[in-house]
Amino acid sequence: MKEFFKYVLATVVGIIAVSAIGFFLFFMAIGILVSSTEKQVSVQDNSMLVINLERQIVDRAPNDPFEDLEIPGFTQIKRIGLDQIQQSLEKAVYDDRIKGVYLKLSMTNGGMGSVEEIRNMLIAFKDSCDKPIYAYGNTYDQKAYYLSTAADNIVVHPMGTLDFRGLGGEMMFFTNMLEKVGVDMQIIRHGKFKAAVEPFMLEKMSEENREQQLTYMGSLWNHMLKGISEKRNISVEELNALADEVQTLKKGDDIVETGLVDAAKYKDEVLDDLREITGIKAGKGVPVVEAGKYASVEVSGKSKPYSRNKMAVIYASGDIGTSMGGEVIIGEKIGREIRKARQDSSYKAIVLRVNSPGGSVFDSEVIWREVKLAAEEKAMVVSFGDVAASGGYYISCPADQIVAHPNTITGSIGIFGMIPEFSELLNEKIGISTDVVETNENSNFLSLTRPMTEYERQMMQQNIEDGYDIFISHVAEGRGMTKEQVDEIGQGRVWSGQNAKEIxxxxxxxxxxxxxxIAAEIAGLENYRTVALPEQLDPFQQMLKAGSDNIRTRYMKNKLGEKYRYLEFLEKASQMNGIYARLPYDLNVN
Known part of the structure; x- marks a missing residue:
């Protein structure tokens, strides 16, 4: 028996030792991979700055050690930050090594607000120097084309296409599916435009929802047409006529004839153009540097002097309070960042960057309170990205100023609750019955295995009404309006940034x-430095964060592509808990 325990103990010790060594070797290998990605960026003379907009566009560049690793059998989603593009273009103005900007376009993986922001950066670059911007794509989607009109030359592949047909959006409706499986979604909402719940209660859009979509989508399209018209010298009427004809299936030379692009060229011809821009001899490679890497390069004459005055730039991106592996805004976390900046005397102003369709009312209230307190003590400005709607607007309304793009999606001032009820599925479909014991009349409040009682529905409706009243009260206070005025433009209605400024x-x-x-002007700052918050994880921490859920999300995004949004919508809906202030749907404008 003694020998038995000795061998068992030796085996256990051996397993632990091997596991520890394997664990150590794993992290050592990861460390080698990470360090291999941190090579010094070299910028050659006569280079082109490459902005690859086929990458996923995010507000803030990720500090992800796996971002540019090529792992066999696993396609990585590559991202580029708006901050990287901004920094790169600002530096390229002064850097004699950079001779021009090359836009790599096809399918632009960013929202309308991001596209607008990059386009404005490119226009500002052109206004600051005489270096050319060259856009090339095998194909162009509508957002990519709109962005490309900031370039001096727009070139498409001879067999490439340009999608130009006007904007359209679609919603999925799950009512019939839920009925077939025996699930009833019990809906409580305030606002005739609050259409987040429509996929679970209707088979098509309500007239109110159709009206709001046509209004803001028309605003987005008209803004795009105006920008294209100014840069391409084609009237808005002509552009609409081209869109009505649908340019999507036309090939290179036919697209050139419309005036939408300048030339149709193969890649070798494009490279000849780039050699001419950079002064590189024929047959030689064109030196390039990617914006994501160039952003970290020190450029002589561009660095600002150190300043003790700091401005906090706090990023709030994603759903508020809940997520399915993507970005998420946690009320306590963002609230803490705002509070720390408010209480730190070295921070003279705060800018909150919001890119969110909304979410949990509770988390929104936590952030709203901190924004309100900060605005009472310091310059507090909010910047909207692609979308800042419902809860995203809720957290922003106390600010001194709100800045958005004409094609930002915002508004959606409304609240809803959604309680699934599974009694038919359980009892009639799969044969499961339930029974209840309770000490009080309503101990079994809001059970998922039976319909709501009239008392429960009244309580829920009152809760929604109270929440909506708080929401419009916050907006009225922050925007200097009456509650009646806010209610008139509220009701869950979605607006474009253009519409939002008008109202x-x-x-x-x-x-x-x-x-x-604007924040610097309000605070009276001439010299200051910006500090991006929350602080990003270091590469090692980021690696630990990339656990099974994150890997699963990335895998599903790679496999499903654009259709991933449908899976994401269903999973988010299944996670909802409590009262929500959220955009009426997951918006997909194409």
């Missing part, structure tokens, strides 16, 4: 840099 929901058009400059 007083935002103050100025612009991007994050504009918001920073």
């Amino acid at each position: 007083g929901l935002i103050d100025e058009f612009g991007g994050l840099q504009d918001a920073i400059e």
Whole structure:
């Protein structure tokens, strides 16, 4: 028996030792991989700055050690931050090594607000120097084309296409499916435009929802047409006529004839153009540097002097309070960042960058309170990205100023609750019955295995009404309006940034840099430095964060592509708990 325990103990010790060694070797290998990605960026003379907009566009560059690793059998989603593009273009103006900008376009993986922000950056670059911008794509989607019109030359592949047909959006409706499986979604909402719940109660859009979509989508399209018209010298009427004809299936030379692009060229011809721009001899490779890497390069004459005055730029991206592996805004976390900046005397101003369709009312209230307190003590400016709606607007309304793009999606001032009821599925479909014991009349409040009672429904409706009243009260206080005025433009209705400025929901058009400059002006700052918050994880921490859920999310995104949004919508709906202030649907404008 003694020998038995000795061998068992030796085996256990051996397993632990091997596991520890394997664990150590794993992290050592990861460390080698990470360090291999941190090579010094070299910028050659006569280089082109490459902005690859086929990458997923995010507000803030990720500090992800796996971002550019090529792992066999696993396609990585590559991202580029708006901050990287901004920094790169600002430096390229002064850097004699950079001779021009090359836009790599096809399918632009960013929202309308992000596209607008990058386009404005490119226009500002052209206004600051005489270096050319060259856009090339095998194909162009509508957002990519709109962005490309900031370039001096727009070139498409001879067999490439340009999608130009006007904007359209679609919603999925799950009512019939839920009925077939025996699930009833019990809906409580305030606002005739609050259409987040429509996929679970209707088979098609309500007239109110159709009206709001046509209004803001028309605003987005008209803004795009105006920008294209100014840069391409084609009238808005002509552009609409081209869209009505649908240009999507036309090939290179036919697209050139419309005036939408300048030339149709193969890649070798494009490279010849780039050699001419950079002064490189024929047959030689064109030196390039990617914006994501160039952003970290020190450029002589561009560095700002150190300043003790700090401005906090706090990023709030994703659903508020809940997520399915993507970005998420946690009320306590973002609230803490705002509070720390408010209480730190070295921070003279705060800019909150919001890119969110909304979410949990509770988390929204936590952030709203901190924004309100900060606005009472310091310059507090909010910058909207692609979308800042419902809860995203809720957390922003106390700010001194709100800055958005004309094609930002915002508004959606409304609240809803959604309680699934599974009794038919359980009892009739799969044969499961339930029974209840309770000490009080309503101990079994809001059970998922039976329909709501009239008392429960009244309580829920009152809760929604109270929440809506708080929401419009916050907006009225923050925007200097009456509750009646807010209610008139509220009701869950979605607006474009252009519409929002007309009705007083935002103050100025612009991007994050504009918001920073406004905050500096309010605070009376001439010299300052910006500090991005929350602090990003270091590469090792980021690696630990990339657990099974994150890997699963990335895998599903790679496999499903654009259709991933349908899976994401269903999973988010299944996670909802409590009262929500959220955009009426997951918006997909194409």
